[in-house]
Amino acid sequence: MTSLSPDAATVARMIDHTLLKPEATAADVTALIAEAIELGAYSVCVSPSMLPLTIPAGADLKVAVVCGFPSGKHHSSIKAAEAALAIAQGADEIDMVIDIGAAKAGRFADVQADIATVRASIPAPKVLKVIIESAALTDAEIVAVCKAAVAAGADFVKTSTGFHPAGGATVHAVRLMKQTVGDRAQVKASGGVRSFAGALSLFEAGANRLGVSGSSALLSNGTPTIHDIAY
Incomplete structure (x- = not known):
């Protein structure tokens, strides 16, 4: 957690x-790329079929790509191949989805093996984020999956795809994820992050990165609603 409230440029x-x-x-x-550069965002996050991207020379912008998205029900070898291809086509970071059903069934060793297979296909320093659909x-289950992700070598645990009907990021989930991974991994909050106030709440809970589609509105202090962040 942090006691400081970052400004818009820091959040970006x-x-x-x-x-x-x-x-x-x-x-x-x-x-998207042009807007990300204008806003000062860390990266753009896109689907693998959109690669390769053309990032203007001199732009300080990373490329993140999803893998096994959004269901996580792809075979581990397919996820690994998808991740490796994305890296070969210029991705800096991979956001993979776990097999959520395996987690619900208590098969955490299988969840760890799935993550480890993708990790092996994209060795460090390439970044692996693991979407747990919190x-x-x-x-x-959140605690067990986060432990599996750390054991498999993930750099981040990430709350959500933004596509699941159960919902997206919550302060409670982010806090629990951060408490579980400690300094061994970072936390990305995504799904339903729409207001600046909501973003600050997630940072205070322990998030290091945000996945945001409406970044311009968020950074402009777009009008928050009670639905932006669920506690």
Whole structure:
């Protein structure tokens, strides 16, 4: 946790500016990149089929790509191949989805093996974020999955895809995830992060990175609603 409240520029450098809509076009991604640079975001996060991206020379912008998205029900070898191809096509970071059903069934060794297979396909310093779909898990399952992710070599645990009907990031989940991973991994909050106040609440709970599609509105102190962050 942090006792400091970051300003908009600091928050921007913690944002993965995200576009994962199935109908997204190459033109949409080009616009996403331009907006991310203008806002000072840390990265853009896109679907693997949108690679390779053209990042303007001199731009301080990373490329994150999802893997096994959004269901997590892909075979581990497919996830690993998808991740490796994304890295070969210029990705700096991979955001993979676990097999949520395996977690619900208590098969945490299988969850760890799944993550480890992807980790092996993208050796450090490439960054691996593990999407656990926290809203679909109990607290005990969140703790167990976060421990599995750390044991498998993940750099981040991440709350949500933003596509699951159970919901997205919550302060409670982020706090629990951070308490579990400690300094062994970082935490990314994504899914339903729409207001600046909500972003600050997530940072205070322990988030190091945010996945945001409406970054411009958030950084402009877009009008928050009670639905922005669930406690």
